[in-house]
Each structure stands twice: as structure tokens, then as C-alpha cells.
Amino acid sequence: MLDLQRTLKTLRNDADWVSLRYVTEKTTLRSVRDEKPDRNNITFDQGVMVEVLVQGHFGFAGTSDLTESGIKRAFAKATAMAKSAAAFRVHEFSADHRPVAQGTYRSPVVKPLDAFSAKEISDIFIEATRAMKTSDKIVSRSATTMITETQFYTISSSGSEVDQSFSIVSTDFSATAAEGSETQTRSDSGGLARCLQVGAEIFDRNTILERCQKISSEAVELLSAENCPDEKMDLLLAPDQMTLQVHESIGHPLEYDRILGDERNYAGWSFVKPNDFGNLKYGSNLMNVTFDPTITDAMASYAFDDTGLKATKEFLIKDGVLLRGLGGLESQARLGLPGVANSRSSSWNRAAIDRMANINLEPGNSKLEDMIASVERGVFMLANKSWSIDDYRNKFQFGCEYAKLIENGKLTKTLKNPNYRGTTVQFWNNLKAVSNVRETYGSPFCGKGEPNQVIRVGHTTPYCLFKDVEVFGA
Structure with a gap:
């Protein structure tokens, strides 16, 4: 029987510091396509990550062998790696970079996940895809959910004991319409699933059916819509698109390991330099961005990161000025800059690295209807369809699923194939209105690191209005 505390006692004298992180994860994937069950898969994974500090350097080794001898073998491997790497270290670390942490975290769940059987979820999704058949022009309909139940239990030789359990549900619904050579797809979240820490x-049912009927009607509507015009104008973005805008042009460039160059061979660098913190006018005075893993029900909420640093809300950008980046204790020590509790690992077989958590654009004071009324000519875009951004997270181009032309303060024509492009700092400095309401989205598929780690991130964002943006059609 697994007894981490007993095993830990046998390892303490062979390293300056050691921790054991036990992770279990059950993932259930259910989907329905065109009123027929499509997938019903359940996977389970578990293992232990052994982390040591030897000669001022950290070493790691993961194992799925949960016997005491298996964990000891992983400990020996981690210790050997730390000793070998210590001769080439770029920074000397200490146990201070792994603070003592004690506490628990549980996702806020109103209704337990087992409150719905597989059949009940399948029946709701069958009805949802049926509801999307609003026209003979609808040629494909899908409903998907991914349910993840995860536990991270960590103990250390310095006295840490952290137990965090997560209940994460992602849902996505989409409808595709076709007529002749024209095909248009409308989804519930623009490829970024509605990902939350919730229960069943x-x-x-009623909320799901309402959303499905709406996106289906809009998919048909897009078939006869005009192409988005090619010109520079005001751009109003909905929260489902702002989610990706924040993720790509704020979250990733502020990661300290990118700024240090650790990710340059894979995920890329950043245009942000260390001396930009406290100085760079990243955006207009309306731009306020926070790192906040304490938000109730957001996808990447937690009490402690995987190094034991307590999670707190911190302003990354305040009144448009860049203040703080996304770096855990190791990166903070290397850069000499303040950071946040964001050293996170994707599972038992990965070391913690600098990751996004909940990166949020704080709401403003504007009402959405007033934002629309203020626009003489512009485009209102919803739901991401495509994206591209350079290795430095500077030049970008995004496409959306659905748009409305704004003329003389009113929403008029529906537009298809809407796109926009820009450069990060100029774009954010053109922010001229932020709504007083916001919505929460997320993604379970943010990739980074070598070996790769796919991790969950969350973003809570309002509606945002930008001036002088280059928009264009397909």
C-alpha cells in the first residue's frame, strides 16, 4: 500500500531537500455527432514525481511504480541527475525556493459529477444535436464534453503537505452549414471550450439547448452573409475572442522562462525585456490585467503552485503599465524580478515550469450597448476561428467565426470570414473602452516545454473596443 510519508523518511538523509508529488487523474470523454453517440472513453493515470535539491541544483524523476522500491529508484535517478547538472548550473538554488506549504484545495462543486450517468449525458447531447438541426443546410452537428478529476498530493522533507483536488468540465457544441461551395461553422466557444471547475x-438541459439553437441559426445565417470589409476601423471583440487575445498577446509574452530564453527552441521567445517591467506602457490606461488563481470556478484556480508557493491575486499590468511577469520562484531568482505562484506541472511525469493560470482582463465601466453606440463604423467579432502569432508574441493575426457590422452606433449586417491583425503593444494602446461585464473561458490544451506539457488555463475577460484596427475578409 502506498505510504508516501514512510517512504519520504527513508530518503531524507540523501539530499538537501526532497519532495514527493503523487498525482492521479481520471479523464472521461463523451461526444455525440448528428444524434448518434460517437465517443465514450475513460482513461486513468497515476504516478509519483520525485524532486530533490543536491549541491544547489534540482533534479527530477517520475515513476508509475508506486512501490517503495520503485520510488527509491526514482529518487536515486533524480539525485544522480541533480549532481551531474550541478557542475553546469546557471544559478544556485536553495530550499528557500521550495517554501513550506500546508493546506488543501477543492473545486467548488454544486452537484457531484456522478449525479449524471453516462446515458443521461448522452441523452442531453443527442437532444442538443437534434436541436441544432434548424435547417436542411445544417450538415454536421456535434456535442462534446471532457470531464477531468485530478488530485495532486505533495509532501516534502521540510514539512510541506498539500492536497489539491480538481473537478474540471469542458463542453463544446458546434454546427456546420453548407450551401453549394460555401461552408460555415459556428461553435459555442470558438474552439475554446467552456472550461470550468464545476460539477454536473x-x-x-435548457441552457444547452438554447445555446445550440442559437449557434445553428447563426451558422446558416453566415452562408448568405457578406465578406468582412478590408479597412482600418473600430473593432469590438466579445469575451470568447478576447480570451485568445489575452492568452497569446499577454499571457505567453510575460512568461519569465520565455524572457530568459529557456523556451526559444520550442515555444519561442518574447518581445518583453527585463527592464520593461515598471516602464513599458503595454496598453492604454483602461488596461488592467491580473494573475488570479483564487477565482471561484475558473479553470486554473488552485491554492498553491507545484513548488509550494501560495497563490495570490497580482496585477501584471496596471493602468496600462507592465508591472510583473509570470515566473515562479526559480525564474524570479534568476531574473531578480517579482513574479507569481505559477510553477505548474501537467502531471506526475513532468517538472514544474512557468505557466499561465487564470490571466484576466479586469472589467471597466462601460455598458456594452454604449460601446456599440459610440462606434460610427466598425466590426463586432465573436469566437475564434484561426490564429497566428510570431515567436516573439508581437505580430499577430486572428480570424473569427461570426461578426456584425457596426454603422452609426447600431449593429447592422452579418459578416462572414472576419479577421484582424496588429502588433501587441500598439493594439493594446488602442484600447478605448472596456465593458463592466465579463465572461470566463479556458483551454485544456495549452502546450509548452520540452518534453511537452499540455496544461489547463483560464481567462475571464470583458467586451473590449479598439480603435484603428486593420480588419479584412477571407
Whole structure:
């Protein structure tokens, strides 16, 4: 029987510091396509990550062998790696970079995930895809959910004991319409699933059916819509698109390991330099961005990161000025800059690295209807369809699923194939209005690191209005 505390006692004298992180994860994937069950898969994974500090350097080794001898073998491997790497270290670390942490975290769940059987979820999704058949022009309909139940239990030789359990549900619904050579798809979240830390309460039949009927009607509507015009104008972005805008042009460039160059061979660098913190006018005075893993129900909420640093809300950008980046204790020590509790690992077989958590654009004071009324000529875009951004997270181009032309303060024509492009700092300095309401989205598929780690991130964003943006059609 697994007894981490007993095993830890046998390892303490052979390293300056050691921790054991036990991770279990059950993932359930259910989907329905065109009123027929499509996938019903359940996977389970578990293992232990052994982390040591030897001669001022950290070493790691993961194992799925949960016997005491298996964990000891992983400990020996981690110790050997730390000793070998210590001769080439770029920074000398100490146990201070792994603070003592004690506490628990549980996702806020109103209704337990087992409150719905597999059949009940399948029946709701069958009805959802049926509801999307609003026209003979609808040629494909899908409903998907990914349910993840995860536990991270960590103990250390310095006295840490952290137990965090997560209940994460992602849902996505989409409808594709076709007529002749024209094909248009409308989804519930633009490829960024509605990802939340919730329970079975997310499977509310009436809410799901209402959303599905709406996106289906809009998919048909897009078939006869005009192409988005090619010109520079005001751009109003909905929260489902702002989510990706924040993720790509704020979250990734502020990661300290990118700024240090650790990710340059894979995920890329950043245009942000260390001396930009406290100085760079990243955006207009309306731009306020926070790192906040304490938000209730957001996808990347937690009490402690995987190094034991307590999670707190911190301003990354305040009144448009860049203040703080996304770096855990190791990166903070290397750069000599303040950071946040964001050293996170994707599972038992990965070391913690600098990752996004909940990166949020704080709401402003504007009402959405007033933002629309203020626009003489512009485009209102919703739901991401495509994206591209350079290795430095500077020049970008995004495409959306659905748009409305704004003329003389009113939403008029529907537009298809809407796109926009820009450069990060100029774009954010053109922010001229932020709504007083916001919505939460997320992604379970943010990739980074070598070996690769796919991790969950969350973003809570309002509606945002930008001036002088280059928009264009397909």
C-alpha cells in the first residue's frame, strides 16, 4: 500500500531537500455527432514525481511504480541527475525556493459529477444535436464534453503537505452549414471550450439547448452573409475572442522562462525585456490585467503552485503599465524580478515550469450597448476561428467565426470570414473602452516545454473596443 510519508523518511538523509508529488487523474470523454453517440472513453493515470535539491541544483524523476522500491529508484535517478547538472548550473538554488506549504484545495462543486450517468449525458447531447438541426443546410452537428478529476498530493522533507483536488468540465457544441461551395461553422466557444471547475450542474438541459439553437441559426445565417470589409476601423471583440487575445498577446509574452530564453527552441521567445517591467506602457490606461488563481470556478484556480508557493491575486499590468511577469520562484531568482505562484506541472511525469493560470482582463465601466453606440463604423467579432502569432508574441493575426457590422452606433449586417491583425503593444494602446461585464473561458490544451506539457488555463475577460484596427475578409 502506498505510504508516501514512510517512504519520504527513508530518503531524507540523501539530499538537501526532497519532495514527493503523487498525482492521479481520471479523464472521461463523451461526444455525440448528428444524434448518434460517437465517443465514450475513460482513461486513468497515476504516478509519483520525485524532486530533490543536491549541491544547489534540482533534479527530477517520475515513476508509475508506486512501490517503495520503485520510488527509491526514482529518487536515486533524480539525485544522480541533480549532481551531474550541478557542475553546469546557471544559478544556485536553495530550499528557500521550495517554501513550506500546508493546506488543501477543492473545486467548488454544486452537484457531484456522478449525479449524471453516462446515458443521461448522452441523452442531453443527442437532444442538443437534434436541436441544432434548424435547417436542411445544417450538415454536421456535434456535442462534446471532457470531464477531468485530478488530485495532486505533495509532501516534502521540510514539512510541506498539500492536497489539491480538481473537478474540471469542458463542453463544446458546434454546427456546420453548407450551401453549394460555401461552408460555415459556428461553435459555442470558438474552439475554446467552456472550461470550468464545476460539477454536473454544468449539464443544464435548457441552457444547452438554447445555446445550440442559437449557434445553428447563426451558422446558416453566415452562408448568405457578406465578406468582412478590408479597412482600418473600430473593432469590438466579445469575451470568447478576447480570451485568445489575452492568452497569446499577454499571457505567453510575460512568461519569465520565455524572457530568459529557456523556451526559444520550442515555444519561442518574447518581445518583453527585463527592464520593461515598471516602464513599458503595454496598453492604454483602461488596461488592467491580473494573475488570479483564487477565482471561484475558473479553470486554473488552485491554492498553491507545484513548488509550494501560495497563490495570490497580482496585477501584471496596471493602468496600462507592465508591472510583473509570470515566473515562479526559480525564474524570479534568476531574473531578480517579482513574479507569481505559477510553477505548474501537467502531471506526475513532468517538472514544474512557468505557466499561465487564470490571466484576466479586469472589467471597466462601460455598458456594452454604449460601446456599440459610440462606434460610427466598425466590426463586432465573436469566437475564434484561426490564429497566428510570431515567436516573439508581437505580430499577430486572428480570424473569427461570426461578426456584425457596426454603422452609426447600431449593429447592422452579418459578416462572414472576419479577421484582424496588429502588433501587441500598439493594439493594446488602442484600447478605448472596456465593458463592466465579463465572461470566463479556458483551454485544456495549452502546450509548452520540452518534453511537452499540455496544461489547463483560464481567462475571464470583458467586451473590449479598439480603435484603428486593420480588419479584412477571407
